[in-house]
Amino acid sequence: MTMVPVLIDLAQKLSKDKKVLDGLSMDRTSASYKMTYGLKRTFHTQTLQSIREQPFSLNIDQATSNNKKVLSVLVGYFSKTEGWVVVEHLAALELENCKTNTIFEALCDLFELNQIPWTNLVSILMDSCAVMRGSKNGLERRIREEKAPNLLDIDGDVCQHIHNGTKKLCAPFDSWVEDLFSAICTDHKYCVDLCDSLAEVCNLLGIEITAPEHFLSHHWLSAYNLAVSTLRMWCAYQVFYYAFIDKAFKADYWPVVNGVFNLEIVSLFVIYIIKCKQNIFKMTI
Incomplete structure (x- = not known):
């Protein structure tokens, strides 16, 4: 080289x-x-x-x-x-x-x-x-x-030591974050309709969409890389998955979605369109 x-x-x-x-x-x-x-x-x-x-x-x-x-x-x-x-x-x-x-x-x-x-x-x-x-x-x-x-x-190898240390540190959390990454990846890997719907929400919120990636348990940087990507699209995920929550629990999660709608970048027209699409998502998927 x-x-x-x-x-x-x-x-x-x-x-x-x-x-x-x-x-x-x-x-x-x-x-x-x-x-x-x-x-x-x-x-x-x-x-x-x-x-x-x-x-x-x-x-x-x-x-x-x-x-x-x-x-x-x-x-x-x-x-x-x-x-x-x-x-x-x-x-x-x-x-x-x-x-x-x-x-x-x-x-x-x-x-x-x-x-x-x-x-x-x-x-x-x-x-x-x-x-x-x-x-x-x-x-x-x-x-x-x-x-x-x-x-x-x-x-x-230093990287392997870091991987082992990271794995030990995260053990008490029962892989909650890692399982979330894997679940999101599985949702959008096998369903084209979900990918298209998420893309529409990202477009309305002005968020650049990237395909959810699979979590690699043997790669210590995988969790960090996926966390950065997921947090960047976090608002879009919150709005998107709210459409699939059971009616009995919607009131509990509404403040979270409403917080996204109150952002300066989100107009009333966009909110109206998203609410309409949430109903469509649940009916068609």
Whole structure:
């Protein structure tokens, strides 16, 4: 990624040279060949040369791509050319499974194939799951015992710690807020009429509508992102769902809706239209 500004500058200069552009082939095969055996090979060679000569850190994480288990390996080191620490892509290793032994063997093969000395490895950033950081059979412990005894303990992924802390903090609330997000998403995901009706209310209230998103329980920022989006449309949701409240409870919630109607941006004409549409919503949906 550190070469992106240089490549952009090169592309801007080449765009002014018509002779160069006329002789430059960018069809799929040619472009792929140049990227794979040209730029990619050059960058990869430079990265390997750097980490063979000086200390470096790894950032690894497993993921699934096209039903295949892949281990992404990033490397961070101090670049003498740039004058600061750079993070570059080292490899994407396809795995049979995500067990400790499989990941350990894949990393050993990577180091051996590229002649990378384990003595230069300073630390590894990984998530806090048992496979990676288990006290008995974790990947970090095995690397420290068999390959890099001086490996620093930099703890696990900060984001995962925040996720675990957030989950613990919200546990006493019985997922009230998260369930609200999921319920709103389900309402509008499977019913086009509800989406259209909500869009009409948002339009009348001058609120930009965005489709309700699904809450991701494993993503600690998901609750925050959905809360921001939901609060922005909160007035529209209050007016919209008031139409579906049982008559016996409408009086209890009327002050809430009336508070929306008393906003300066809401005219009497808009209030009249919304009240008419509330009756239509309940009859047609």
